[in-house]
């Protein structure tokens with residue numbers, strides 16, 4: 600059995616500041632070491648903003664040294680208290696792209712073993728592994744969007760919040776379209792996995808999404824676009840079926856080309872480092 604623990608580390612130096620608890624980073628480190636010591640895998644989440652973006656390299660290197668398997672790096676979701684008081688500390692989409700473009704060469708130069716995914720824009724499976732750019736698909740040969748699930752990961756994962764409510768993931772918590780939310784305190788989890796808002800959500804398709812978004816229906820990038828993340832679309836527009844603007848930025852600014860160009864160059868340097876060409 601493969602047990603994966605997921606932990607949040609908001610930056611090697613910044614973690615304690617945002618948590619407001621002295622010793623929080625050391626406590627997280629101890630927990631990571633303990634779990635890995637028991638033979639389990641650990642993945643970490645790092646949420647980027649203007650205060651910790653400069654710590655990306657040090658944080659990844661630190662988690663790599665601890666033996667963390669994978670890091671999910673994303674920008675802050677602008678909602679709740681962050682939206683109210685801290686929006687000025689969010690990175691713009693251009694800044695998010697810049698942080699990634701500057702980081703990729705360091706990743707390969709540092710021979711990091713830990714894989715990472717950045718915003719769904721770029722995935723690298725370690726120094727020796729593959730890399731790819733996300734959010735790009737090719738629907739040209741196959742344009743039947745009614746057969747494509749709205750969210751490709753929701754069938755594989757679910758999230759239980761502190762009140763026992765089931766939803767597809769943490770960002771989707773409290774944002775389901777029909778609000779048919781059900782609690783494990785009212786019905787067994789087994790039932791929620793067979794008939795609930797979660798199962799209804801899993802039936803939604805890209806066609807359902809397209810029917811509700813005129814902007815996407817008439818967009819020139821429609822056939823290369825995976826329409827991003829439903830939770831991100833909700834956060835950007837304060838409603839279900841909203842457009843994921845970060846995904847839109849990625850498509851319209853041809854970010855995949857820019858990212859892969861940097862990754863290819865860094866990867867070539869990697870091969871030189873390993874002595875294949877020299």
Ligand code: SF4
Nearest residue numbers: 815818821824847850
């Ligand atoms: S690029 Fe933006 S507007 Fe165009 S299809 Fe994708 S999400 Fe819709």
